[in-house]
Amino acid sequence: MFIRISRPAKALFGATLLAAGALASAPGLAAYPTQPINFVNPYSAGGPSDILGRIVSQNMSKILGQQFIVQNKPGAGAAIGAAYVAHASPDGYTMLIGTAAAHAVSPLLEKTPYDGIKDFKFVGMIANIPNVLTVYPATGITTVKQLIQESKAHPDKFSYASAGNGSSPHLTGENFKLVTGAKMLHVPYKGAAPATTDMVSGLVQVGFMNLPAVLPFVKSGKLHALAIAASSRSPTLPDVPTFAQLGYSGFEGSSWYSLAVPAKTPDAVVQTLYSALANTMHDPKILKQLAAQGIEPFLMDPAQTKAFIIKDQQRIKGLLKAAHLIK
Incomplete structure (x- = not known):
């Protein structure tokens, strides 16, 4: 540190x-x-x-x-x-x-x-x-590439949660859509805590949330982390790759x-x-x-x-x- x-x-x-x-x-x-x-x-x-x-x-x-x-x-x-x-x-x-x-x-x-x-x-x-791209496990999505492909094939299938309009998770999500062409509906909340609660329950399928908000749920398996929007992997989630490591260079959000x-x-x-x-x-x-x-x-x-x-x-x-x- x-x-x-x-x-x-x-x-x-x-x-x-x-x-x-x-x-x-x-x-x-x-x-x-x-x-x-x-x-x-x-x-x-x-x-x-x-x-x-x-x-x-x-x-x-x-x-x-x-x-x-x-x-x-x-x-x-x-x-x-x-x-x-x-x-x-x-x-x-x-x-x-x-x-x-x-x-x-x-x-x-x-x-x-x-x-x-x-x-x-x-x-x-x-x-x-840093923000982390997470998905509800029941979606069956296990990779960023799969999420992009599925969202393009079924534009009404996925919603992504953020901590509110204008929040960093919101901007990260919009940048992700802009860079990859993914199709997802933005659902703003009054903070990361209520957004994460609805992600864990499956009411929204995707999130670009600050790491502390989703960390316990990723570790418990209630959410699946696909990538971290940082220049390097997080020591708290060493198995989660960065977007750059997956081929999406220049994509960072924190x-x-x-x-x-x-x-x-x-x-x-x-x-x-x-x-x-x-x-x-x-x-x-x-x-x-x-x-x-x-x-x-x-x-x-x-x-x-x-x-x-x-x-x-x-x-x-x-x-x-x-x-x-x-x-």
């Missing part, structure tokens, strides 16, 4: 890696935090963002000496939770675990009551999680996760939160927990995170246009 982190972030991390006591006594920061912090997850409970968010927030809580209260506010492609945080008081007591859907996709797909970038200050990037607060939050507060996040993402116990879920740490400082999201929004815009989801 490793942490991808650029040189500027390494330098910043070295300057800001602080113990809980140092955080409390830092000049100008003595008054923060003095009360619990609302940690908003824009998806339903039990999904990858919930799993990751609880692992990270619990450790940040220990460092900062205040409770993190997880609030699930799912719906509208993560826009409901994102809007809630964007319009919250900019005092550092309301934070969003964000995704591409919240910050980049939903604002492109529809008119949202917030700007995915301008209405936030980014605390940092946390992790990157979800990044960030932390953000309202735009007018003081920089000193943002720095305190980033310091706690950096401590967390260098904790061997936390890295072990993340690895067990197939989650890859992807730490970036506030400035790098904003630059990354702006660039990724442009990439996503191109994909949405190619899939005829926007003009």
Whole structure:
């Protein structure tokens, strides 16, 4: 397990890696935090963002000496939770675990009551999680090639689940259809947990879900994993090939996760939160927990995170246009 982190972030991390006591006594920061912090997850409970968010927030809580209260506010492609945080008081007591859907996709797909970038200050990037193509075993589909062929021969046969409109699994599914010509109906949910539940029951036959959501069901045989949309195989599912290994080069799909607060939050507060996040993402116990879920740490400082999201929004815009989801 490793942490991808650029040189500027390494330098910043070295300057800001602080113990809980140092955080409390830092000049100008003595008054923060003095009360619990609302940690908003824009998806339903039990999904990858919930799993990751609880692992990270619990450790940040220990460092900062205040409770993190997880609030699930799912719906509208993560826009409901994102809007809630964007319009919250900019005092550092309301934070969003964000995704591409919240910050980049939903604002492109529809008119949202917030700007995915301008209405936030980014605390940092946390992790990157690959998507996995899974099928309901009763379909009899055992390979990606077979799924493509069957879907073309029977266009109304397969539906694929995602964590919601604009989510990474949704974009991965649409890209898969675009690249391979597969025919499948998209069924959006309010998060990975309810989507996975319907996949396991056979109500939908296919899914492009974040690895943590489907991992226990793949291991138990309730879902069959055909391929992982990553550059390399996952240590948690070493027998599952990448799409590239199956001959579908350049096809990758993953979800990044960030932390953000309202735009007018003081920089000193943002720095305190980033310091706690950096401590967390260098904790061997936390890295072990993340690895067990197939989650890859992807730490970036506030400035790098904003630059990354702006660039990724442009990439996503191109994909949405190619899939005829926007003009």
